[in-house]
Amino acid sequence: MFRRFLPFILVGALSTLFLLSVFSGRQLSWRNIPQLIGLGEGYGPTVEQIASGENILPDLREGKTQPDEEEWRTFKEPKIENMSPYPQGKTKPAGSNYTKTLVVPRLKSEPVGWIEKELGDLIESKLLKTAVYTVDDRKAKLHPPKNKGHEVMVYLSFIIDNYEDLPDVSIFMHAHRFAWHNNEIMDTDAAQMVRHLSPERVTREGYMNLRCHWDPGCPDHIHPGETTRNSDKQEEVILGDCWSELFPFEPIPTVLAQPCCAQFAVSRETILRIPKMRYIFMRDWITRTELSDYLSGRIFEYTWQYIFSAAPIHCPSMSACYCDGYGLCFGTPENFDRWFETRFRLNEYKEDLRVWEEKADKIEQWRKDTKDGKFLEEAELFVPEYGKDVKLRNKIRELQADLDKSKKEAFERGKDPEQRAKESGREWKEGDGF
Ligand SMILES: *[C@@H]1O[C@H](CO)[C@@H](O)[C@H](O)[C@H]1NC(C)=O
Numbered sequence: 001m002f003r004r005f006l007p008f009i010l011v012g013a014l015s016t017l018f019l020l021s022v023f024s025g026r027q028l029s030w031r032n033i034p035q036l037i038g039l040g041e042g043y044g045p046t047v048e049q050i051a052s053g054e055n056i057l058p059d060l061r062e063g064k065t066q067p068d069e070e071e072w073r074t075f076k077e078p079k080i081e082n083m084s085p086y087p088q089g090k091t092k093p094a095g096s097n098y099t100k101t102l103v104v105p106r107l108k109s110e111p112v113g114w115i116e117k118e119l120g121d122l123i124e125s126k127l128l129k130t131a132v133y134t135v136d137d138r139k140a141k142l143h144p145p146k147n148k149g150h151e152v153m154v155y156l157s158f159i160i161d162n163y164e165d166l167p168d169v170s171i172f173m174h175a176h177r178f179a180w181h182n183n184e185i186m187d188t189d190a191a192q193m194v195r196h197l198s199p200e201r202v203t204r205e206g207y208m209n210l211r212c213h214w215d216p217g218c219p220d221h222i223h224p225g226e227t228t229r230n231s232d233k234q235e236e237v238i239l240g241d242c243w244s245e246l247f248p249f250e251p252i253p254t255v256l257a258q259p260c261c262a263q264f265a266v267s268r269e270t271i272l273r274i275p276k277m278r279y280i281f282m283r284d285w286i287t288r289t290e291l292s293d294y295l296s297g298r299i300f301e302y303t304w305q306y307i308f309s310a311a312p313i314h315c316p317s318m319s320a321c322y323c324d325g326y327g328l329c330f331g332t333p334e335n336f337d338r339w340f341e342t343r344f345r346l347n348e349y350k351e352d353l354r355v356w357e358e359k360a361d362k363i364e365q366w367r368k369d370t371k372d373g374k375f376l377e378e379a380e381l382f383v384p385e386y387g388k389d390v391k392l393r394n395k396i397r398e399l400q401a402d403l404d405k406s407k408k409e410a411f412e413r414g415k416d417p418e419q420r421a422k423e424s425g426r427e428w429k430e431g432d433g434f
Pocket of ligand 1: 044095096125126127
């Protein structure tokens with residue numbers, strides 16, 4: 001008799017267990033089964049739970065999403081201000097390929113066709129993968145659990161979703177191809193930056209800010225102890241409070257600095273140095289914080305370098321960044337500076353020409369408006385200098401050619417791994433790669 005009912009009893013008991021677990025707030029999914037029947041810690045909150053904003057607090061209260069203090073020490077100490085305390089990552093033998101993934105958050109309305117169009121050859125040859133998260137479309141194949149905290153939510157989601165299967169190098173960038181904060185010698189073009197990015201430098205350094213230019217952000221941008229509001233960096237005064245929530249065992253640094261704008265590349269080794277739970281914890285923080293998206297995003301903008309390199313200040317030499325990071329080597333710091341001086345002069349000529357053309361247009365207009373052909377006296381003041389436009393155009397052409405030429409030569413120089421080592425001040429011996 002009993003044996004006949006055994007299957008029913010078993011099924012009943014299991015269902016009850018499941019139902020209880022579900023009612024206790026755990027999501028019913030395959031991944032969580034061990035957790036549901038009490039056979040392990042599981043993965044913490046699921047994506048759905050985080051999205052709903054529910055049921056993440058109990059874990060936090062138990063402190064499970066935090067490493068303990070001991071654990072924290074081992075991966076955070078010792079700390080040197082402008083240098084990561086971690087040993088350099090080991091590069092592969094010269095000539096090896098690296099797997100790379102370009103992680104991009106986008107709005108539905110933002111075009112990202114440039115990625116396929118400009119980097120299609122890399123994608124085709126499997127040297128580059130893409131992970132484009134559409135933040136405001138829950139039907140998109142990739143989307144974050146919640147549209148909050150700008151790029152932070154997506155960057156962390158990528159790490160959490162791919163923690164067990166990361167590429168050698170993860171490249172975190174915005175959706176726009178051209179932006180003022182992209183590298184100027186690469187025409188502020190994100191596609192060129194991805195194409196030329198040195199996976200070896202990222203692997204060696206562990207963390208690399210994709211922007212080489214210091215301004216804004218370096219050498220000392222945020223002073224977390226600051227109590228006076230600065231409208232250029234509103235996040236400064238609230239950083240202290242956020243810091244103690246995000247890094248409860250870490251004393252707050254006196255300065256946080258790195259080039260602006262939250263685009264960077266990280267090696268697998270570096271991402272894995274931090275337990276997955278920490279990333280989940282940080283994403284939970286973003287999910288729950290009452291700060292505006294703008295501010296919570298900004299908090300991370302000057303914190304990523306600290307998270308990945310444990311150094312509050314990350315301001316590598318600009319020319320080393322260009323040479324070792326992208327293979328644009330100018331040979332000497334003077335040549336490097338000269339490129340920018342030339343471009344500055346070029347922009348001045350362009351501005352002069354613009355003013356000249358504006359005057360010329362105005363005069364033309366006046367001529368048309370004056371029926372009897374008599375020239376207004378005040379118009380005389382605006383007559384542009386005769387022939388100056390031709391001179392300016394020639395000058396512009398000349399300087400542009402000069403810039404293009406030295407950029408080309410810089411790329412040539414950068415094909416030599418020894419040159420890259422030299423310009424970035426590291427040792428190199430025969431047979432070493434980039
Ligand atoms: C690197 O990848 C390219 C493109 O897929 C391939 O042609 C080449 O053989 C690879 N090199 C090595 C060393 O695996």
